[in-house]
Amino acid sequence: MRTALTVVAVLALAAGAWAEGPYRVVNGPKDLYFGRISYIEPGEGGADPMVLREGRTEPETAVVNLPVGPGDTVRTSAGRRCEIQFDTGTVVRLDVATEIKVETILARSLSAAEALSVLTLARGRVYVMYKEYGRREMFQILTANAAVKMKHNSVALVSAAADGTTEAQVRYGRAQVLFGPDADRLTDRTVKKGERLIILADHQSELAAAIDGTAFELWNEDVNAHFEDLHEGLAALPKPLQKLPPAVFHFAQTYGNRYGEWLWDDLYGYVWRPYIDNGTYPWGWSPYYYGQWSYAAGQMFWVPQEPWGWIPYHLGVWQWDEKRGWFWLPGSLFAPAWADWEFYFGYAGWRPWSLYDWMPGGSYWASGLGYADGGLYYSPYWADGVASGSTGPRTVVRKDSLKQPGASTLPLPPELKAVVKKVTDAYAKGDPRVRAGADRVRDRLVFVAKGDLGSPAVHGKTLSLGEVSKRTAGAAGDAPPARAITDPRREAARVFRGIEGPAAAPRKIAAPESAPVHGKGLTAVPIALQVRPDGPASRRTESRAMRFRDWNPDLRVARALGVRIEYSSVRNEVRCPELRLTSRDRERPGGLVPHLTSQGVSYGPAVSNGGSYAGGSSSSGTGAAAPAAARGQSEGSGPSSRGGEAKGSSGGGGKIKN
Known part of the structure; x- marks a missing residue:
């Protein structure tokens, strides 16, 4: 009972504070949040956790406050655990000998209104306490043979064993798991509090009771208890501070009085001054x-x-003056x-x-x-x-x-x-x-x-x-x-990065030729490439790049078209190479934006928060925009919305079949 109460307490630390968006990023996309290494297990045994950045060959030693974002892989050794804390309040803790990669954070779906946050667990175990960014976020953890989609305010343990077994155990809330041997035989299963779903390498499954008392779970209970003590007695805040982004509000409420003091200044307003005394505070x-x-x-x-x-x-x-020394003025832009x-x-x-x-x-x-x-x-x-x-x-x-x-x-x-x-x-x-x-x-x-x-x-x-x-x-x-x-x-x-010489000028990539949208008198860019059902694209279905155990709704549409869906961590986007369509194309200000549909690429108004897109012009197999009948195209449907298609015949009974 105490464990359950502790989990609820930790989840509730920022309850009511995390809003539709934690902040805006300077020189970044509209929707994005970062994570950081927030805790590293102390001890002399075991090597330090490492962070490998996309495109770099040498890993970086993890230290507290090291940023973690799209394209970053975090690895732990056989003797040290660590914790990643995202600015939405989501916490991901890595067991020993674990490797996880942040594929995307809030990358826009090509076919639906969802924003996709995807983590790939290569090996080991993670303990996830998930808080959603907003109604549009789809947060999932991928393993070699399953996709675990988390629900808001849920706590789950996900493991990827060396023998190809995936386990998803829910401690609080619920999660949905998608698995199966191929795209035609997928099963989705809801795992509730106190349940554990085991998926073997041959895609057989068993739903069992959760296991208590493992070393990793006991460690998490200890960390949760520490968090409970750390956040005991939240500080009251002045009203102006309550209007700041949730990440700032959370800091002010939980750390502000622990590490410093909030002061009112007639010139600067409310400022925060840290408790730092090195003999000459605050000027040293x-x-x-x-x-x-x-x-x-x-x-x-x-x-x-x-x-x-x-x-x-x-x-x-940060600002300095003779009266206050160094103090911090909070803001809503993340840099x-x-x-x-x-x-x-x-x-x-x-x-x-x-x-x-x-x-x-x-x-x-x-x-x-x-x-x-x-x-x-x-x-x-x-x-x-x-x-x-x-x-x-x-x-x-x-x-x-x-x-x-x-x-x-x-x-x-x-x-x-x-x-x-x-x-x-x-x-x-x-x-x-x-x-x-x-x-x-x-x-x-x-x-x-x-x-x-x-x-x-x-x-x-x-x-x-x-x-x-x-x-x-x-x-x-x-x-x-x-x-x-x-x-x-x-x-x-x-x-x-050790780059010498003059900086290269940014490359200018010419936009593809535009094509008129019939009946609208508008212009749509880019033109979708021709995709033939009997062409090379259809033979890529069995390709390793053609992933299918994934909650991304784009996969269902891409399968019907015979094209691929990829995640680009470098650009934090979802993309379809054959159609030259990316998440960024879906974020054009004003006018028409492209939508991936089962008929090809259609152009219509941008859709927000899981609404429906209807009408628009479809560009399918002609190399140019062609007239399309006005037909409703659902925005927000995933694998679970396919009726009986998702609930295939691979191990659906709940017991492992030998």
């Missing part, structure tokens, strides 16, 4: 110093050493790092992004790396003169500077617009507190040699601006003007 500690950089999802992520650091470093900005970058003769530097960086640079303030009178400097500049401590006016030639002024600024979270306006007005009026804070911006810039940017303890490699200036004295005098960098974050990623 600085954000973006204790941690490391990681390259994930095509961007540079800051991985903080502070245990509370995931939300404060990715949702909101891999709210930081500014500089590059100088073999060195890469960064500092925390601040409210000052959103002030109008041409009128009030700007910052940057410069060279004058044989010396290197980095200073803010005021419209009415030079800031105290700087070495020259902004008109000085910045011969060594690698970054163009105003390059690649970060978007302003809407809830910080009013604060930026107040700070800008105070700055223009000469407010000494605000100007003193701006003058200290240069003190937060730290450098490392470019080869040290990937160091796991990067703060041990850092140099101050003065140290870099001494080491590079005279280097700029005889050097030719450096190439200008328009995207410093992209340049940082190139440095991290």
Whole structure:
């Protein structure tokens, strides 16, 4: 009974907080959320868990707050377990000797309104506590011979054994399992609380009672009990904070008073200041110093050493002033790092992004790396003169500077617009507190040699601006003007990955020729390729790429057309290669969007939240859009909606047949 109550308590920690979308991602798709390594089992035995990024050959040692997203594979050794926590509240814990890959997160279905979050379990066991992103999310775990679809607020253990056996055991809520030897003989089974479904390598199945007391489950009970204690007594929050994204709300409610304090400031509003005392609090500690950089999802992520650091470093900005020291202003935009970058003769530097960086640079303030009178400097500049401590006016030639002024600024979270306006007005009026804070911006810039940017303890490699200036004295005098960098974050990623030379210009891929949609007077792109029932595509049905044990509704439609459905982790999308159709095609703003149907590709209005799409124009086997009869095409049907087709004859009786 206590175990059940503990599970319910952990599931209820964020109850009512997780809304339709946790946040918006800077320079990312509209719907996406990230995960992080949130816990690693302590102990001297066993190697550390590892994270392998898509497209990289060397794995990355897992540390707390390391990001996990589409394309990432997490592996545990024979002696250490770990936990992944997603920003919706979903928790996935890995047993020893386990490997799981995040295929997609909220990738748009080609035929339905669902957004697909897919994890593939290659081996081992996982304990999943699932909280849905929204009504459209379909969350499933794939193994070699089954697909386990989770329901909201459910807890399940899923295992993939070396002999090809899959087990799905539900501790709370329910799950649906799809399995079978081939696409014509699929069975779907609902597994309820206290039940365990066993699927052998030959696709025979047995529904049995759940097993209690395994080592992995006992470990999870212990971790759950720890979470229960950690979240005991949730803190009351001021009303303005309750309007922030659920991820911020969850942090504020559960960690805010444990690791810091919420303060009201007449200029900045509600801010959070961490409890950090290294003898000179709060001026001795600085954000973006204790941690490391990681390259994930095509961007540079800051991985903080502070245990509370995931939300404060990715949702909101840090600000310093003489009265409060360092404090965090929460926001609704998720960024891999709210930081500014500089590059100088073999060195890469960064500092925390601040409210000052959103002030109008041409009128009030700007910052940057410069060279004058044989010396290197980095200073803010005021419209009415030079800031105290700087070495020259902004008109000085910045011969060594690698970054163009105003390059690649970060978007302003809407809830910080009013604060930026107040700070800008105070700055223009000469407010000494605000100007003193701006003058200290240069003190937060730290450098490392470019080869040290990937160091796991990067703060041990850092140099101050003065140290870099001494080491590079005279280097700029005889050097030719450096190439200008328009995207410093992209340049940082190139440095991290060891890529030398000028950055390649983004490839421009020409759009396919358009074709008129008959009867609508509109244009639809792209044109579907010709697919013949007796052509090569139909012979791919038995191909390994032709997966069928999958809850993705696109599989049923693709099977009827004789085409393939693939997951692209790199682009976080579902795609059909033969029809040149991807999830991104379904997210075009305005106009008609393509829908994969059993007649081919139809074009019609975008559909949201599991509605129905009717009508539109179908492009099937002609290579161009052709007239189509107005017929209803269901959006949201999966394998379970096929009537008797899904409930085939492979082991459907519930007992293993020898």
